[in-house]
Amino acid sequence: MDALIDLLPELWTATYETLYIVALTLFFGGLGGLLVGLGLYLTRAGSILENKSLFFVLNLLVNFIRPIPFIIFLAAAQPLARAVTGSGIGNNAIIFTIALAASFAMARIVEQNLLTVTPGVIDAARSVGAGPLRIIFTVLLPEALGPLILGYTFIFVALVDMSAVAGYVGGGGLGNFALQYGYRQFNPIVTWAAVLLIIILVQFVQFFGNWLARKALRR
Amino acid sequence: MAVVSLRNVGKVYPSTTRDGTSVTAIDGVSLDVEAGDIYGIIGYSGAGKSTLVRLVNALERSTSGEIWVNGQNIAALRERDLRTVRLGIGMIFQQFNLLGSRTVARNVAYPLEVAGHPKEQRAARVAELLEFVGLADKAGSFPDQLSGGQKQRVGIARALATQPSILLADEATSALDPETTHEVLALLKRVNAEFGVTIIVITHEMDVIQTIATKVAVMDQGKVIERGPVFDVFSNPQAAASARFVSTVVKGVPSPNELAVLRERHLGRIVTLAFRDSAVDQKAVFGDLSAAGVAFEVVYGGINEIQGRPFGHLTLALSGADPAIDRVLAQIRTLTTVTEVR
Numbered sequence: 287m288d289a290l291i292d293l294l295p296e297l298w299t300a301t302y303e304t305l306y307i308v309a310l311t312l313f314f315g316g317l318g319g320l321l322v323g324l325g326l327y328l329t330r331a332g333s334i335l336e337n338k339s340l341f342f343v344l345n346l347l348v349n350f351i352r353p354i355p356f357i358i359f360l361a362a363a364q365p366l367a368r369a370v371t372g373s374g375i376g377n378n379a380i381i382f383t384i385a386l387a388a389s390f391a392m393a394r395i396v397e398q399n400l401l402t403v404t405p406g407v408i409d410a411a412r413s414v415g416a417g418p419l420r421i422i423f424t425v426l427l428p429e430a431l432g433p434l435i436l437g438y439t440f441i442f443v444a445l446v447d448m449s450a451v452a453g454y455v456g457g458g459g460l461g462n463f464a465l466q467y468g469y470r471q472f473n474p475i476v477t478w479a480a481v482l483l484i485i486i487l488v489q490f491v492q493f494f495g496n497w498l499a500r501k502a503l504r505r
Numbered sequence: 506m507a508v509v510s511l512r513n514v515g516k517v518y519p520s521t522t523r524d525g526t527s528v529t530a531i532d533g534v535s536l537d538v539e540a541g542d543i544y545g546i547i548g549y550s551g552a553g554k555s556t557l558v559r560l561v562n563a564l565e566r567s568t569s570g571e572i573w574v575n576g577q578n579i580a581a582l583r584e585r586d587l588r589t590v591r592l593g594i595g596m597i598f599q600q601f602n603l604l605g606s607r608t609v610a611r612n613v614a615y616p617l618e619v620a621g622h623p624k625e626q627r628a629a630r631v632a633e634l635l636e637f638v639g640l641a642d643k644a645g646s647f648p649d650q651l652s653g654g655q656k657q658r659v660g661i662a663r664a665l666a667t668q669p670s671i672l673l674a675d676e677a678t679s680a681l682d683p684e685t686t687h688e689v690l691a692l693l694k695r696v697n698a699e700f701g702v703t704i705i706v707i708t709h710e711m712d713v714i715q716t717i718a719t720k721v722a723v724m725d726q727g728k729v730i731e732r733g734p735v736f737d738v739f740s741n742p743q744a745a746a747s748a749r750f751v752s753t754v755v756k757g758v759p760s761p762n763e764l765a766v767l768r769e770r771h772l773g774r775i776v777t778l779a780f781r782d783s784a785v786d787q788k789a790v791f792g793d794l795s796a797a798g799v800a801f802e803v804v805y806g807g808i809n810e811i812q813g814r815p816f817g818h819l820t821l822a823l824s825g826a827d828p829a830i831d832r833v834l835a836q837i838r839t840l841t842t843v844t845e846v847r
Contacts, residue, residue, distance in 0.1 A: 414616035
């Protein structure tokens with residue numbers, strides 16, 4: 287317990303780092319997921335920008351990357367992270383890699399949520415002369431907003447999970463904190479403190495996401 | 506002048522399986538819809554009628570033929586150029602297809618946003634339209650708070666927002682109960698009468714055609730098998746499929762089963778007389794029968810009215826002396842068609 291009290295400053299820094307990593311990866315990964323998800327939805331057969339070859343490529347890419355366990359993906363994508371961020375380790379490399387992995391996971395969720403929009407509503411928009419870009423922003427995204435918010439809430443939890451694993455390659459955050467000060471020092475109380483903080487964080491975000499989705503769905 | 510004119514239009518869906526059999530949804534259809542018509546297109550599901558109407562605003566593209574809308578062959582246009590064409594064509598749907606994330610008012614405003622009308626103008630137009638469809642008090646409601654009939658009225662208001670000259674109704678009443686159906690049909694009639702909007706109605710219900718259409722085309726297997734003024738098709742259907750549709754709303758000639766029952770019940774001779782418009786004088790027919798001393802009983806039939814013109818069939822069981830009956834039937838044959846069924 288005393289050890290934990292001594293480590294409090296480090297714990298707060300780690301919490302801050304987790305929030306920082308998760309916020310940035312949520313932004314970049316979320317954006318990437320939205321783009322790839324929209325790409326999947328729009329290019330699939332029968333959709334407004336049907337394009338068989340583009341759909342095939344996107345679909346293959348998502349199916350290829352999504353099943354790779356994140357800890358392996360982290361190592362495999364290290365050269366790419368180094369090329370983009372200038373370093374293979376540290377928070378920037380971690381953020382890049384998590385955002386990349388999250389993009390493909392999120393892409394499927396976005397695609398699935400967009401598929402819940404009734405095709406008839408898109409027909410209605412087309413029948414009054416709306417073009418693809420307008421349909422995306424005035425029909426697809428608003429109509430799927432509730433489920434999309436829940437999808438992003440879901441991916442937030444996955445991001446916290448991934449950020450913890452990132453402690454292995456020199457990323458900061460609660461995962462690293464639990465490893466370094468708890469697990470390796472044989473101090474379960476410290477580990478549990480990190481776990482507790484993560485649980486609180488996830489609960490809070492899930493609650494907020496549910497509330498926001500309810501508001502979007504007006505129920 | 507025809508506002509919509511289809512010339513030998515075809516729509517073939519390419520094969521989705523390996524065996525390479527393509528599906529012909531529309532097979533060489535030619536059709537003219539005149540300004541001010543309420544043109545009904547009826548057919549069983551799979552007859553191609555929905556595909557046909559979706560070709561008119563190019564929600565689906567034809568694979569052959571020409572589609573002239575307001576003097577423009579839209580089959581030759583690219584998707585980008587179609588957007589202006591579509592502003593002149595409203596469309597309503599079976600499932601209403603309202604935007605659930607928008608209020609009623611903002612649903613109606615949607616086509617105006619797309620057309621780039623300024624905000625103040627939009628509000629005035631939306632108020633006007635909601636007044637017209639009788640939903641002024643629902644402006645702030647969301648679609649999921651409305652009944653089916655109300656949703657379709659919002660759909661109609663939305664379809665009329667940009668003052669189109671043509672309105673396409675794709676099974677617009679098929680999801681509604683009979684009473685609401687008639688409310689919506691009455692509204693469509695007003696749209697036609699007050700704004701002069703040409704309406705193309707797709708339906709599988711002959712009742713809808715009978716209620717509002719002026720002309721009708723019957724579709725079967727991607728082809729138009731019969732067309733004409735509604736009165737003509739109803740009173741004298743040529744194709745077998747047309748006759749089946751007509752029989753769903755018009756009690757006319759007894760079916761073979763019904764005839765067997767009638768024969769059992771009535772021992773004398775049985776004849777079916779056609780009454781079409783005021784051309785056939787019922788008083789003269791029945792007067793002749795009475796004068797000849799032939800007793801008759803009406804055993805089957807009905808007189809209907811389409812667009813204010815009566816028509817129908819009456820089946821009579823006659824009793825009297827055979828020579829007298831023969832004489833009077835010969836006399837009546839000069840007035841109308843007589844079919845002796847026994």
